[in-house]
Amino acid sequence: MFPRTRPALSVGVACLALSLTACGSGSGGGSSSGDAKVGLITKTDTNPYFVKMREGAEQAAKSAHVDLSTAAGKFDGDNASQVTALENMVASGVKGVLITPNDSKAIVPAIAKARAKGVLVIALDTPPEPQSAADALFATDNVKAGELIGAYAKAAMKGKAAKIATLDLAPGISVGVQRHDGFAKGFGIGATDPSIVCSQDTGGDQAKGQTAMENCLQKAPDINLVYTINEPAALGAYTALKAKGREKDVMIVSIDGGCTGVQAVKDGKIAATSQQYPLKMASDGVKAIVSYAKGGKKASGYTDTGVQLITDKAQTGIEAKDTGFGLQNCWG
């Protein structure tokens, strides 16, 4: 009745062969065997930001002669894959894990289990809720990142009345809220000030950023300042503005400091951006785990990995570096 067995057996053979291949070309698979194992779990595999983070971890792991194993969620917000990866890393005997939580609250029980087994857990980029759920946090101060571009925009407006559009991240995600609030604070207004005439979520996506800006221009054609959660959203906004011939008289400010984003600052599409440093987060994280493995001292508390305002149109009284510096230190 089921004469499919013979070919089915060959599936087994093929998968064995496959796993051999996968093993041979995998990263860190026993090539630099050292005395400690370190894990890195990012939000996704594909975002250049996390690619840079992985690069930083790989460099630090290589120079400290430790094994690094990496994993990621399948999509932004995928908690289940991160839990599974964390469990598997603990099972593989890691000394510590660096994790960028996809869901700040949902990851907490899994982190607690790992810590109970003596594994040092350091959150990168995004804190768990509560922050004390992880041993330590290495991240950008997102409020400060917002404040820097808020203060820059205030100075660049030179007293002109602002009609602001904010292209935000998504509801309930702390990074987006902190950056938005930071921007408002730096600009000297409340987070829901009436000068903010349009606020839309973009998920940090360029296409959605474009749609959001189109809708905002429809709603309030006199917008003259755009805050964006990140540079993809900013470039989407720029495309929408350009289609209306408004790209010269509307200022866009953003956050992130990716290479495409800094180039857009250099090209004059974006006025200024706050640059963050994922490579540093990861390499500092690996170093902290290595020192825990060697000396038993656990990293704790919050470590600010720094944020820098990047612009080629500096305003007096606002500390900034130019796009030359930005391009040297960008990610992606």
Next chain:
Amino acid sequence: MAVSTSLAAGKDPLTLRRLLTTPVAGPFAALVLASVFFSVGTDRFLSGGNFSLILQQVMVVGTLAIGQTLIILTAGIDLSCGAVMAFGSILMARLAVHQGWPPLLAVLAGLLVCGAFGLLNGLLVQAVPLPPFIVTLGMLNVAFALTHLYSEEQTVTGLPGTLTALGRTFPLGRTDVTYGSLVTVALFLGFAYALGSTSWGRHVYALGNSSESARLSGIRVGRLTVSVYVVAGLVYGIAALLLVSRTGVGDPQAGQTDNLDSITAVVLGGTSLFGGRGTVLGTFVGVLIVGVFRNGLQLMGVSSVYQTLVTGVLVILAVTVDQLSRKGTR
């Protein structure tokens, strides 16, 4: 194929043929080979604790895949299973935590609502009728949106013990096993019995092979189809409970790729996407194959993209096998 031919020509054709004609044999061989490979490749794979871990990791998708198997056996497909589960789990969590319902009642409500989604799917497939792909594609979006509306995008924490009880462990030999994994195994055994040894099960196979001949032989096809979707929905409800017990939170983002993962497991387990052929035990093996690869590659320090790559290739191989064997039967 050379390997299997030489095996088939072995010295004890009777028992060997029996073994090889079991539809689970191929996937099972793949599972064993993969396990042997990882046991040799890493010193931490072969331990009771690690097997218990893999079982915990696959129990949610495994349970979904039981419902998926039932539906695929009728020549249908269910794209909504992960989203329905997510809604069930967020409902259980919020009713218990925010509405102050007794936890058992919240669980019951979650189960019933998942069953209701199944009923709706079944009725649309049967009564209108619409292709299962379309119905469940629509229901995927409906359940997804309802989850996000109802949860207000908030993760629910502080669940009562009743909701997380299945995530607790008991010692078995020298390892700790979660109650939830036992539930999953029991479900697989129960459905293996229901499909293999009851008239309902035989009717499901008959329906999948040809709904017209099933109708002509006196099976009430409409009622049977709806019953399959309702049972699948209730199974998703159990998966919802397993999900919250595993993660300890109600997570509105959960389950987004679980529909595809469950189909992957069903296909890897040797069940035909064209209906009528396959077993729920095969699905269990399929689920374990995915779990073993993910765990084993991680233990070896191989990055997660390779896990996805391997899974993808395996799925294509499995369907190729199904197609070739179909040609062979003709």
